[in-house]
Amino acid sequence: MSEPGRTAIDVHDVQLRLGHRQVLQGLHLKVAEGGRLGILGPAAGGKSVLLKLLVGLLQPDAGRVEIRGTDLSSGDEKVLMRVRRDIGMLFQNYALFDFMTVGENVAFPLARRGDVEADEIRDRVEARLRSVGLAGSAHKMPSELSGGMKKRVGIARATIARPALVLYDEPTAGLDPVTTQKMYDLLSADQEETGCTVLAVSSDVKALMGFASELALIHEGRIRYAGSSSEIADSSDALVRQFVSGSEDGPL
Amino acid sequence: MNLHRKIEALGGAFIGALKSVRELARLWRGSLAGLVERDYPKGEIARQMYVVGNKSVLFISVTMGFLGMVMVMQSGQQLNRITGDLSQLGPEFLRLFIQEFAPTITALMLATRVGAGIAAEIGTMKVTEQIDALRLSGITPTSYLIAPRFFACVVMSLVLTIFAVVFSFSAGGLTAWSVFGLNPTLFFDASRVQVYDLTLGGCKALTYGMAIPVISGYCGLEARGGSEGVGTATTSAVIGSSFAVLLIDFLLSGIGFAFFGGGAR
Numbered sequence A: 001m002s003e004p005g006r007t008a009i010d011v012h013d014v015q016l017r018l019g020h021r022q023v024l025q026g027l028h029l030k031v032a033e034g035g036r037l038g039i040l041g042p043a044a045g046g047k048s049v050l051l052k053l054l055v056g057l058l059q060p061d062a063g064r065v066e067i068r069g070t071d072l073s074s075g076d077e078k079v080l081m082r083v084r085r086d087i088g089m090l091f092q093n094y095a096l097f098d099f100m101t102v103g104e105n106v107a108f109p110l111a112r113r114g115d116v117e118a119d120e121i122r123d124r125v126e127a128r129l130r131s132v133g134l135a136g137s138a139h140k141m142p143s144e145l146s147g148g149m150k151k152r153v154g155i156a157r158a159t160i161a162r163p164a165l166v167l168y169d170e171p172t173a174g175l176d177p178v179t180t181q182k183m184y185d186l187l188s189a190d191q192e193e194t195g196c197t198v199l200a201v202s203s204d205v206k207a208l209m210g211f212a213s214e215l216a217l218i219h220e221g222r223i224r225y226a227g228s229s230s231e232i233a234d235s236s237d238a239l240v241r242q243f244v245s246g247s248e249d250g251p252l
Numbered sequence B: 001m002n003l004h005r006k007i008e009a010l011g012g013a014f015i016g017a018l019k020s021v022r023e024l025a026r027l028w029r030g031s032l033a034g035l036v037e038r039d040y041p042k043g044e045i046a047r048q049m050y051v052v053g054n055k056s057v058l059f060i061s062v063t064m065g066f067l068g069m070v071m072v073m074q075s076g077q078q079l080n081r082i083t084g085d086l087s088q089l090g091p092e093f094l095r096l097f098i099q100e101f102a103p104t105i106t107a108l109m110l111a112t113r114v115g116a117g118i119a120a121e122i123g124t125m126k127v128t129e130q131i132d133a134l135r136l137s138g139i140t141p142t143s144y145l146i147a148p149r150f151f152a153c154v155v156m157s158l159v160l161t162i163f164a165v166v167f168s169f170s171a172g173g174l175t176a177w178s179v180f181g182l183n184p185t186l187f188f189d190a191s192r193v194q195v196y197d198l199t200l201g202g203c204k205a206l207t208y209g210m211a212i213p214v215i216s217g218y219c220g221l222e223a224r225g226g227s228e229g230v231g232t233a234t235t236s237a238v239i240g241s242s243f244a245v246l247l248i249d250f251l252l253s254g255i256g257f258a259f260f261g262g263g264a265r
């Protein structure tokens, strides 16, 4: 599905104002196909907003967003739908459909394609739920689940159709350290299997560093650091160092 | 400067209103298109009809029954004072209820019950990002969520209006008989009902049935923030739909009067 070397995500000089706040101001970001990018940043820094821009749920005031070579800024629904077919997304607050069972939620992106047999959908849903540690929960309603369980259902829903690009907004917030590690192992295994491009937003710096080869830090609407995750701790930028180490003294 | 501000605010409100009207028109077209595409969950239309109809049928029947009784008491007393001839009471009551009271009062009740329900449901989906998640799966919220509610409201508005006529007319006839001793065969006389009355009443019921889900759905889709936003959306849906019902009532009655002489005979 993916062609390594090609650019999966190209965000060019994006400006976005929401309400009275300039959320993004000149944000640049490039991710190669098959890459694993972790996104860090202080709260309300625009991380979730960036993910929504990448799937065309928000449109930039200025600048350009290209996904796998397609420019999203026309806002044309047909173009957006075609691009979105190949994207899976975990929302920060799960966004599970509360009128469907867990199984139907996970099956949804697959069922919408219309070219997968019902039997196969059932098998794949079962397998996916098992891999996120929720075997046997297919018949439950989302309201019966804990926050961490909902998160994992969201992960299952985002990945079931094996999209070429997967966006995770806080995939492990609210999970215990062991489950967190298990989830990142699962995301890694998925990514190795399908070769998809992954973007994961997380405030769990350590876990994210273990998962992502590249990291980007968003601060005040711009990318403050972009580079390999092994080098971020030695960045020349004091703010970046402070954020990664979590110490209280520094520019933040 | 103060005046300047006020003019600016007024202009802003005006532009906002125009935008809303354009958006409502878009939702209306989208609902119709969605019904053609049939891109909503299986069985959703039946479920929505049940929700709309079942929630309201008892409520509307009882209310309309009482209204029928009160109307007959009031107009019977007036007629007795003026002419003493109650023979026209039933036929005129029926015409009035078919063209005006049954569709309009039914719609006002639908606006509060069903309109609030639609806005709360869709508003909750909006603020919990379920709408975004739907769009991500290639779904147009209008086709998926509003179209089935639209269809259900249009059909149920008509059906419930018929219920309303039946219950108010029956209760009115019983009242006329028991209070004024009016012979039921004189009251239950449908021969004066004209095609005009049925058309006007039907058009009103249909238009109300379209306006309520579109306005309430719009309020839901525009919900912002958390549960507070859903509350605001629900309130605006009830106010907006009720106001729309009264406005449509005025316009359609006016058109009927101006172009068809009010169906006078």
Ligand SMILES: Nc1ncnc2c1ncn2[C@@H]1O[C@H](COP(=O)(O)OP(=O)(O)OP(=O)(O)O)[C@@H](O)[C@H]1O
Binding pocket: A018, A019, A021, A023, A041, A042, A043, A044, A045, A046, A047, A048, A049, A050, A092
């Ligand atoms: N729809 C919206 N309307 C107005 N402002 C918004 C909207 N969405 C986000 N914002 C604002 O944009 C800013 C960035 O929000 P965003 O959700 O991207 O933060 P974040 O980096 O994901 O933070 P967190 O780590 O807390 O999730 C916030 O100040 C927020 O209030």
Ligand SMILES: [Mg+2]
Binding pocket: A047, A048, A049, A092, A169
């Ligand atoms: Mg966020």
